[in-house]
Amino acid sequence: MSSISNYSNNNEKCMLIIDPEAYSEQFPFKKVSNSWHNKFLYFGLEGAKAWYSVSEDPVYSDPQREDKIIDVFNNLLKDLHSKIFISLGPGNAKLDLELIKILKRRNKTIKYIPVDISDALLFWAIVTISSEVNVPFGILTDIEERLYFIKNKIFEISLRPKIFTLIGNTLGNLQINEKTFLDELSSVMEIDDFFLLNVSTITKQWKLFLDPRMKYENYTNSIKFFLTRGISIHTGESTKWLIKNFTKVVGFRHNKRINNNISEVIEIYDKRNDRLITRISRYLFENLVNWINERKDFQIIFSHQLIENNVIGDGFLLIKKLK
């Protein structure tokens, strides 16, 4: 069973579909699950506000870099005809707004369905995109464990082809591995559906000590606040105190055990008890492309890499579901 609440914008009704299985984790009276780290960062109004400030932080979203990303999206999607856009983790929905404007050129009646674990971010995405296109509903659930819940809901609107998006290196932060996620996503997609993936990439010059996430000076206050909430939710310590003691409390390390040949993994953790706060995987783009190409269910129809500096960049893949 799922609960539904209504939201109305421009006289058009939009439903919020809440998956109780995923949402119950967010209730404050429930014991905070130890196996969850990254997902907690976005929880509640505080989590949404914290992510919003990170995404508005020029270090995270440099306007020049964003313009280049929008150019790639334009190239990639200009001829694509899609009837539904399903955004997996819209965040502040800024890039989704650009994507919907591009997709709308080929199909004015395209519908948008955001899916997120954060109620406030989900609501924000609905409000933002409702000004451009019809948003029949948003789904509050977990894209790592509950993709089949999404499948049941979107099948009720039998429009094809669909485009699923996972952008902003969300793949690189997931708690489950890439293969499990792609297998699940594939089972939700129908033949001729599309999947737009954007990940953080590394060049051959990448070395652990060169990665921006290995240096304290690259952590701005908004990023510190976002990360320390992940500690505070477990320990009850104030984020103010944790930010003040950031270098004593937060550490970075290379995860050598996840050696899948497609990525390098940095873990951000609480030094005092070793508890993981989040993981950032950055992908060796060529290896990622080859790895996806080995699959029989997907065909890459567009791939592009933007190199930001000598060390890291952004990778884009437009993938079609074959069977």
Ligand SMILES: C[S@@+](CC[C@H](N)C(=O)[O-])C[C@H]1O[C@@H](n2cnc3c(N)ncnc32)[C@H](O)[C@@H]1O
């Ligand atoms: C790294 S942000 C990316 C946001 C946006 N796509 C961008 O490019 O800026 C990750 C987004 O995915 C959501 N998210 C993270 N883990 C999730 C999960 N397991 N299930 C559903 N949403 C999740 C977060 O709430 C957030 O909106």
